[in-house]
Amino acid sequence: KNQVEQSPQSLIILEGKNCTLQCNYTVSPFSNLRWYKQDTGRGPVSLTIMTFSENTKSNGRYTATLDADTKQSSLHITASQLSDSASYICVVSDRGSTLGRLYFGRGTQLTVWP
């Protein structure tokens, strides 16, 4: 069964600290993995898209890694800010560059305290 599992379910950190969110998937065939940030009451916003051949990708303070062999991805947030408080969703696609079937994780709810 194709699944995307994220951990932890929720996380609280202090402003300025780093954190790492995990995503494990069993989707096959695998095409690409996406990380989204979703603020409360808003739609998700894309952070990174990684294909099979990419091991790491950065977007400002966000760095995503992908290990396609172990089917694991992580999202590392550096020097967290209060505005980073949001749900971070891992999404896996099973097709090529055109959008295929998408499998969504339940997200990690990150809270950054001052």
Added chain:
Amino acid sequence: EADIYQTPRYLVIGTGKKITLECSQTMGHDKMYWYQQDPGMELHLIHYSYGVNSTEKGDLSSESTVSRIRTEHFPLTLESARPSHTSQYLCASSGPDSREKNEKLFFGSGTQLSVL
């Protein structure tokens, strides 16, 4: 960044009412989607469209219907709302991105529906 708009943002209605959730995008994307999301849960695809006059049901059984008469417009209709329809509804569209070789998915801000 995303030119995709949903109205209304919030809607509280009584059981049995007919409602239409609006979604429009100005990016010229052929593909559009409706997702349903409950708190702390994953997004579930309820409808999608790959172009004008093309609509398909998604993975999650839904009593809603959609239409795609124009490329930019993808409304979702509930003929008779029930409390079980209370949820957040997210519209999305996908298309090529100049910075990515993979198609990018853009979401609207969502409609939070409460049926009393």
